[in-house]
Each structure stands twice: as C-alpha cells, then as structure tokens.
Amino acid sequence: MKNMSITRKLQLGIAILVLLTALGSTLNYFATKRLQVAYNEFKILNEANRLLNTFISLLTNNTLGYMDAIVDKDSGDVDAGIVKKHQEFKDWTQANKEVITRDITYINKDLKVEEFFQQVDKYWNAGDSMIKEIKNKKIDELDKYDNDIDSINEALVSEISKNLKLSDNLFTKASKEVEAAQTIIVNTTIYSLISMIIIGISIAVYIMKSITASxxxxxxxxxxxxxxxxxxxxxxxxxxxxxxxxxxxxxxxxxxxxxxxxxxxxxxxxxxxxxxxxxxxxxxxxxxxxxxxxxxxxxIQAVSLIEKGQKQTNQMLETTSSEIQEMVAVIKGIGAKTDVINDIVFQTKLLSFNASVEAARAGEHGKGFAVVAEEVGNLAAMSGNAAREINELLSGSITKVESIVKKTQQNTVEINHTGNQNIETGTRTAQNCNAALDDxxxxxxxxxxxxxxxxxxxxxxxxxxxxxxxxxxxxxxxxxxxxxxxxxxxxxxxxxxxxxxxxxxxxxxxxxxxxxxxx
CATH class of the missing domain: 1.20.120.230 (Alpha-catenin/vinculin-like)
Structure with missing residues (x-):
C-alpha cells in the first residue's frame, strides 16, 4: 500500500464503494422479488376466497329454494324462484369452472377436482329432477329429493370450508414472507449506507494525507x-x-x-x-x-458518485414503501370483503330462522327441514366467526405493516440528512484543497x-x-x-x-x- 500511487489508491477505494453498492442493490433486488411473489400470492388467494364464498352463497340460496319447494308445496310463487336460482347457480358455476378449478388446486393440491365437480353434477341433476317434477305439478314427489340434496350440499359446503381454512394458512405464510423481505431490504439499505459513508471518508482522509506528504x-x-x-x-x-x-x-x-x-x-x-x-x-x-x-x-467526482448512489438508494426505498402501501390497500380490500361475508352470514341466519318457523308450521312434515335449518344456522354462525377472525388478523396486519412503513420512512430521512451533510462537507473540503493547489x-x-x-x-x-x-x-x-x-x-x-x-x-x-x- 505504501508504494501504491495515489491514483491506484483512489481507484481501489472507488472499486470497493462500487462493490458494496452493487452487493446492497443485489440483496435489495432479490428481497423485492420475494416481496412481489408474496403480493401475487395475496392476489390469487383473495380471488380464490371470493369465488369460494360466492359458490357457497349461491349453493346455500339454491338449497334453501329447494327446501322451500319441499316444505311449501302449495305455494304458487315457489316455481319461478326455484327455477331462477337453480339456473343462476348453474350458469355461474359453468362460467367459472376453470377459474374455480385453478384456485382450488392452488389452495389444496391434494383435492380431487373431478370428484368435486361430480358432486356438483349430482346436485344439478337432483335439482333438474325437482324442477321437472314441479313443472309437471308432481309436488308430492319432491320429498324423495330431500336427503340427496341435503347430503350433497353438506359435502360441498364441507369441502369449500376446508379449502377456506387452507387459504387462511397460506395468507399467514405469505404475511411472514412479506415481513422477512421487508427486514432484509431495511437492514441491507442501512448497512450499505453506513459502509459507503465510512469508507468514503477514510479514502478522502487518506488521499489528502498522501498529497500533503508529497x-x-x-x-x-x-x-x-x-x-x-x-x-x-x-x-x-x-x-x-x-x-x-x-x-x-x-x-x-x-x-x-x-x-x-x-x-x-x-x-x-x-x-x-x-x-x-x-x-x-x-x-x-x-x-x-x-x-x-x-x-x-x-x-470530487467520487463524492458525486457517492451522492448519486445515495439518491438511487432513496428512490428504491421510496418505491418499496409505495409497494407496501399498495399491499396495505389490498389487505384493507380483503377486510372489506369480510364485511360482505358478515352480511351473507346475517342473511343466512335470518333465512334459517324463517325456515325453522316454516318447519314448525308444517308440523310433522317439517321436522326434517327444521334439522336442516338448524344446521344451516350453525354453519352461518361458524362462517361469521371465521369472518370475524379474518377481519381481526387483517386489522393486525395492516397496523403492523403501516408501523413498519412509517419507521422505515423516518430512518430513511435521518440517514439521507446525515449523508447529505457528510457529502457537502467532503465536497467543500475538496474544493478548498483544489483552490489551494491552484495557488x-x-x-x-x-x-x-x-x-x-x-x-x-x-x-x-x-x-x-x-x-x-x-x-x-x-x-x-x-x-x-x-x-x-x-x-x-x-x-x-x-x-x-x-x-x-x-x-x-x-x-x-x-x-x-x-x-x-x-x-
């Protein structure tokens, strides 16, 4: 080192700074990619939950229509409502079959999708038969479809609920990935800035001493x-x-x-x-x-490069903060969807209560339907509890992510202020030395x-x-x-x-x- 020229020493120092900057940028790049993967998983899980909840809602409404037709055989208004709900459910399922298959497979790779849709086909066949009996005015023949529709409905609801729980677990895993990626980005940025500042100051002092000695x-x-x-x-x-x-x-x-x-x-x-x-x-x-x-x-040019690298790092931090804030907005959107689930649960409980009242009026013939109504009410209560737990988890995640974003922004401002002061001091000292050398x-x-x-x-x-x-x-x-x-x-x-x-x-x-x- 003693025999090395000043130019070589300066080139070595700049090479070290560039290497540190490249290393920090590489780590931040992979952490950002990791964060992007977690964000994409959030989007897929959100779409899957929406489709599965819609499926359960349509299935429940359609099943309630079948039960109304079985219990209230003498009502003239039942026919049109059953046919409409049945057709809407059937059209929606057929239109979204590929998407449902993709999302369920993403959540649960062990699920046998063909068997699931075979159960759906059985449900439709039973419904088609019921609608045919209703159109032929064979109302007394509807009771034989009660057990089939009820068992198929329970199996489908159970399978969908199982996949919703798996989706919750994937949400939790994705949240941990986001936290880990954020930690890597923040730590890498802080260590890179501190290292560049210390090495830059050391190089400047060493070069000034070498020139003065010569x-x-x-x-x-x-x-x-x-x-x-x-x-x-x-x-x-x-x-x-x-x-x-x-x-x-x-x-x-x-x-x-x-x-x-x-x-x-x-x-x-x-x-x-x-x-x-x-x-x-x-x-x-x-x-x-x-x-x-x-x-x-x-x-002076090296100090300018340090300042440019610091600005680029700040821009990367601002971009990361914006992406995290967008992720918070997505989580808030998921929370809003849970409110929709709560509304559906309330309507389901209300329908269950009405069904129980109608079953009580039907007497002996309504006992079986009363059991079904009670089970529907229980399922609605379970869905409500699950929705409330999801809402609590989302609220905690939003608070934690916003706290991390705020703390990161504060640290960035402090580091940027200190770095700018050091860069200005180094530039001013170098300019003074340059003027002295001119004299x-x-x-x-x-x-x-x-x-x-x-x-x-x-x-x-x-x-x-x-x-x-x-x-x-x-x-x-x-x-x-x-x-x-x-x-x-x-x-x-x-x-x-x-x-x-x-x-x-x-x-x-x-x-x-x-x-x-x-x-």
Whole structure:
C-alpha cells in the first residue's frame, strides 16, 4: 500500500464503494422479488376466497329454494324462484369452472377436482329432477329429493370450508414472507449506507494525507536547493567585488587576476549547474501540483458518485414503501370483503330462522327441514366467526405493516440528512484543497520562470568570464575592458543576489502554503 500511487489508491477505494453498492442493490433486488411473489400470492388467494364464498352463497340460496319447494308445496310463487336460482347457480358455476378449478388446486393440491365437480353434477341433476317434477305439478314427489340434496350440499359446503381454512394458512405464510423481505431490504439499505459513508471518508482522509506528504517533501527539497542558490549568489557577489579590486590592480598582478578569473569561472559554472537543477526541481513541483489537482478533481467526482448512489438508494426505498402501501390497500380490500361475508352470514341466519318457523308450521312434515335449518344456522354462525377472525388478523396486519412503513420512512430521512451533510462537507473540503493547489501551481510556475532567468544570467556570466580569460592573453590591449567587465560582473552578482532573495521568499511562501503557518 505504501508504494501504491495515489491514483491506484483512489481507484481501489472507488472499486470497493462500487462493490458494496452493487452487493446492497443485489440483496435489495432479490428481497423485492420475494416481496412481489408474496403480493401475487395475496392476489390469487383473495380471488380464490371470493369465488369460494360466492359458490357457497349461491349453493346455500339454491338449497334453501329447494327446501322451500319441499316444505311449501302449495305455494304458487315457489316455481319461478326455484327455477331462477337453480339456473343462476348453474350458469355461474359453468362460467367459472376453470377459474374455480385453478384456485382450488392452488389452495389444496391434494383435492380431487373431478370428484368435486361430480358432486356438483349430482346436485344439478337432483335439482333438474325437482324442477321437472314441479313443472309437471308432481309436488308430492319432491320429498324423495330431500336427503340427496341435503347430503350433497353438506359435502360441498364441507369441502369449500376446508379449502377456506387452507387459504387462511397460506395468507399467514405469505404475511411472514412479506415481513422477512421487508427486514432484509431495511437492514441491507442501512448497512450499505453506513459502509459507503465510512469508507468514503477514510479514502478522502487518506488521499489528502498522501498529497500533503508529497508536497511537504517536495517543498523541503526546494527550500534546500534555494538555500544553495542563495549562498552561491552571495559568494558570487563577493567574487564580483574581488574581481573589481583585482582588475584595478591588474597591471601589477597579472597572475592574481588569472587565478581570480579561474575561481570566478568555477563558481559561475557551479551556479549554472545549480540553476539548471533548480529549474528541473521547479518543473517537478509543477508536475506534482498538477497531479494533486487531478487527484482532488477525481475525489470530487467520487463524492458525486457517492451522492448519486445515495439518491438511487432513496428512490428504491421510496418505491418499496409505495409497494407496501399498495399491499396495505389490498389487505384493507380483503377486510372489506369480510364485511360482505358478515352480511351473507346475517342473511343466512335470518333465512334459517324463517325456515325453522316454516318447519314448525308444517308440523310433522317439517321436522326434517327444521334439522336442516338448524344446521344451516350453525354453519352461518361458524362462517361469521371465521369472518370475524379474518377481519381481526387483517386489522393486525395492516397496523403492523403501516408501523413498519412509517419507521422505515423516518430512518430513511435521518440517514439521507446525515449523508447529505457528510457529502457537502467532503465536497467543500475538496474544493478548498483544489483552490489551494491552484495557488501553489501558480506560485511554483512563477518560481520556475525566475530560476530560468537566473540560469540565463549564469550563462551570460560564463560568457563574460570567457571573454575575460581571452582578454588576459592580450592584457595590454584590454585593461579598460577588464574594468568594464568587472563592473558588469559586480552588477550581475548584485542582481543574482536580489533574485536569490526573491526566490527564497517565494519558497518560504510555498512551504507556508503547504505546511501551514506553524512551519
């Protein structure tokens, strides 16, 4: 990790964040699919319960019509009502036979559907025979159908009630699936957000420390080089003064002049080498500042990606919350259907009571029907209790689901608020660092230009000294020129000293910007 470049470290951090985001999204996707499957099962079970309850209602009304025909043989209004109920029940069953077969098979795979519809056919055949006897005015022949219709009715009602209980068990199982899927979605979202925030902050801090350390090291090297240049410029200034004095004594001490010129030449060459190295060092500082600027820009983009991922996660949570609320609406719709069942139970009890009254009026002939009426009343009471229990279960489910939705929305708002604050802080810090790097880049660029000027001056000095060396060979002819050259050398030395001091000041400012005022 220590030898890894800043770009590689940043890419590694982003890869970890992307991996965590993808993992959280995958878990949420499968949890959502699981929730969708449970929701589809709710829809199928609701449709199955509706059809089975409608079947029981039509069967009960039709059977009561048959019983009315058997008990009230002398009524002239019975014929039309029986025929109408019988035909309505028969048409509805035939029209919905495939749907009933599909839903009953979904609820109870062990049910023998063919045997069930054979019982229905027997019921219709008995009804058709009764209607034929009624149309032929053979009212006294109706009693022989009483036991057949009664036994078939009980078998069908028993089978349907059994499937309704199985449907209740499937409802309970689907509710548990919904709760499990919700728990997975909430936990995955929370853990993913916390992990991304912690890793994002860690990456930002680590990268800032790496950049600062590199710049501090470069600033220290640049300061050392500047000290060398400044010392050399001071030495050069002193040598320039000595050249001036030596030139004034040139007539009496040519050897001393030659020695002085050699020393000046060596010093100028050294100064040129140092200035060349300083130019390279300045260019390296410029490159480092550009690298730092690019790293900060990439970090800002990474923070933007984190913010985008957080927004996408929030959108997924809002979508999930909406789907759960739609599921609550479906459960409430199921509750409304149980009210319809209660109404049917009430009507059934009322019909049972009327049937008992009519059976009592019929005397001895109505005893069998009185038993049937009592059983119908008992079945109605059982249906009412089952409907009330279903309503209580639905009410509890609605309350629990709404509580979960509310708590999830509150947690989402809090997490979103905290995440946005952290993202804003990271973005603001990165922008400040970017601005500081811009200033460093400008200062280092100016410093590089200054060092290039020093290098140019050093080359000019070397050229001047070369002229001095050539002039020494013809000392008699160029004494005045040597004086002028010495003065130029002293002036250049002063200029070099001034430029060195300016360079020193620029380096101090650069180090202050990098390391702070305490440095």
């Amino acid at each position: 710049l501090e090291k470069s600033g220290s090297k640049l300061n050392t080089g500047t000290e060398v240049v400044l010392n050399s410029s001071r030495d050069f200034s002193e040598l320039g003064n000595r050249i001036k004095d030596s030139t004034n004594k040139q007539a009496s001490s040519l050897q001393e002049s030659v020695s002085a010129i050699d020393e000046i030449k060596a010093t100028v060459d050294r100064n040129a080498e140092l200035s060349t190295d300083s130019v390279k060092l300045a260019e390296t500082c410029v490159d480092f500042s550009q690298i730092g600027k690019k790293s900060i820009e990439e970090m 460093i880049y400008e200062n280092v660029t100016r410093m590089k230009e200054m060092i290039r000027e020093i290098n140019s001056s050093s080359k000019e000095q070397a050229s001047g000294i070369g002229s001095i060396q050539t002039a020494l060979v013809e000392l008699d002819n160029i004494t005045n020129d040597n004086v002028i050259s010495a003065e130029k050398c002293a002036s250049s030395a002063e200029e070099l000293n001034t430029q060195s001091q300016n360079l020193k000041s620029s380096v101090v400012d650069l180090i202050t910007e990098i390391m702070g005022k305490s440095a």
